[in-house]
Amino acid sequence: MKTRDRILLAGLRLFNEEGAATVSTNRVATELEISPGNLYYHFKSKLQIVEWLLRRFEDEMRPFASAPESVAALDDLWLALHLAFEKISEYRFVYRDADFLMREYPQLAPRLQRLTAAWLATLRRLYHGLVAQGVLRAAPDEIDLLALHTTFTMTCWFSYARLMPETLGPDNDSGRAAYHILTLLGPYLEDDSRQYLAYLRHKYLK
Amino acid sequence: MKTRDRILLAGLRLFNEEGAATVSTNRVATELEISPGNLYYHFKSKLQIVEWLLRRFEDEMRPFASAPESVAALDDLWLALHLAFEKISEYRFVYRDADFLMREYPQLAPRLQRLTAAWLATLRRLYHGLVAQGVLRAAPDEIDLLALHTTFTMTCWFSYARLMPETLGPDNDSGRAAYHILTLLGPYLEDDSRQYLAYLRHKYLK
Numbered sequence: 001m002k003t004r005d006r007i008l009l010a011g012l013r014l015f016n017e018e019g020a021a022t023v024s025t026n027r028v029a030t031e032l033e034i035s036p037g038n039l040y041y042h043f044k045s046k047l048q049i050v051e052w053l054l055r056r057f058e059d060e061m062r063p064f065a066s067a068p069e070s071v072a073a074l075d076d077l078w079l080a081l082h083l084a085f086e087k088i089s090e091y092r093f094v095y096r097d098a099d100f101l102m103r104e105y106p107q108l109a110p111r112l113q114r115l116t117a118a119w120l121a122t123l124r125r126l127y128h129g130l131v132a133q134g135v136l137r138a139a140p141d142e143i144d145l146l147a148l149h150t151t152f153t154m155t156c157w158f159s160y161a162r163l164m165p166e167t168l169g170p171d172n173d174s175g176r177a178a179y180h181i182l183t184l185l186g187p188y189l190e191d192d193s194r195q196y197l198a199y200l201r202h203k204y205l206k
Numbered sequence: 207m208k209t210r211d212r213i214l215l216a217g218l219r220l221f222n223e224e225g226a227a228t229v230s231t232n233r234v235a236t237e238l239e240i241s242p243g244n245l246y247y248h249f250k251s252k253l254q255i256v257e258w259l260l261r262r263f264e265d266e267m268r269p270f271a272s273a274p275e276s277v278a279a280l281d282d283l284w285l286a287l288h289l290a291f292e293k294i295s296e297y298r299f300v301y302r303d304a305d306f307l308m309r310e311y312p313q314l315a316p317r318l319q320r321l322t323a324a325w326l327a328t329l330r331r332l333y334h335g336l337v338a339q340g341v342l343r344a345a346p347d348e349i350d351l352l353a354l355h356t357t358f359t360m361t362c363w364f365s366y367a368r369l370m371p372e373t374l375g376p377d378n379d380s381g382r383a384a385y386h387i388l389t390l391l392g393p394y395l396e397d398d399s400r401q402y403l404a405y406l407r408h409k410y411l412k
Binding site for chain 2: 018019021022095096097098099100102103109112113114116117141142145148149152153155156157159160162163164165180183184186187188201
């Protein structure tokens with residue numbers, strides 16, 4: 001693997017495990033047993049490492065933008081959300097440390113806000129599609145609310161999970177996170193889809 | 207004001223404004239123009255300051271525990287949530303910096319989890335009460351979900367708000383945060399209460 005990619009992977013792992021606020025570029029270099037000068041040759045600052053990781057996160061989340069074209073039923077939605085949560089978990093420092101990142105590097109704020117806005121737009125299209133397919137029954141303003149709740153859950157669920165009493169389940173379970181979003185849709189589901197929700201409830205809640 | 211209280215107030219303000227991870231006890235002492243030794247006389251470590259602030263937060267959130275006794279309609283609920291969000295905003299470093307706090311001081315994790323568990327229990331009682339009063343129509347498992355969504359929103363809404371495109375509203379608006387929770391209740395409301403929700407929607411969404 002190229003040094004550049006090794007740096008990004010080590011940076012991601014350390015940011016995730018120890019927090020973006022506390023991990024320095026020197027810490028990353030030490031982890032990889034390379035010199036600070038070698039790291040500096042590839043990345044001039046911690047911000048550059050963060051920016052590249054953000055770019056990869058955005059790239060790997062790109063399939064989610066086309067979910068409205070492929071999601072035609074509740075189990076499609078569950079899968080699309082499950083995959084999205086896997087990525088969000090893989091890059092979990094992004095939202096967990098968002099306050100630090102936006103404070104330390106103000107130029108990242110509009111970028112994170114654009115990503116939120118893009119997810120909101122995707123989810124609106126997706127839910128409108130599910131209404132058209134007869135899966136959901138919801139008015140346009142209810143669709144806006146569901147899209148907002150879903151984005152909120154995508155960005156913050158893993159932070160919340162750590163605050164829950166442990167009996168409520170493991171905090172990095174993407175399947176459970178996706179299920180949580182489906183429960184928000186519960187009251188809006190047409191009858192056929194309720195059965196799938198009941199199946200998932202049985203799976204995730206004892 | 208006693209030095210001890212001045213230290214707690216300055217600590218709270220600095221933690222809120224600059225982040226609990228970056229503010230040291232020396233920084234607090236400098237801010238108050240007292241010597242590090244004087245601060246040390248009152249608090250032996252940053253952890254002690256954090257613990258006392260957490261205790262105050264828990265104390266000031268105590269009225270929320272009796273909300274189930276006083277909330278009999280949707281506007282009561284909106285008020286109770288509004289007041290809770292005011293407190294959460296006043297101590298906003300607690301949830302925003304929860305990952306740092308629980309990593310740096312593992313003994314705080316069960317304490318924060320107990321608080322979440324207490325809110326969950328309060329909200330379950332509260333929503334059961336609203337069902338009994340004919341405000342909500344929800345099955346016991348739906349009440350559990352609503353209580354979970356509400357606690358999630360109470361702990362994470364202000365973190366999410368910063369990630370939203372600015373056009374969606376100011377990020378520290380406790381009234382809007384409380385309204386957001388009411389929208390979750392929307393599908394479960396009996397007809398009379400829907401009118402109040404429509405009034406709030408008019409107020410918070412253009």
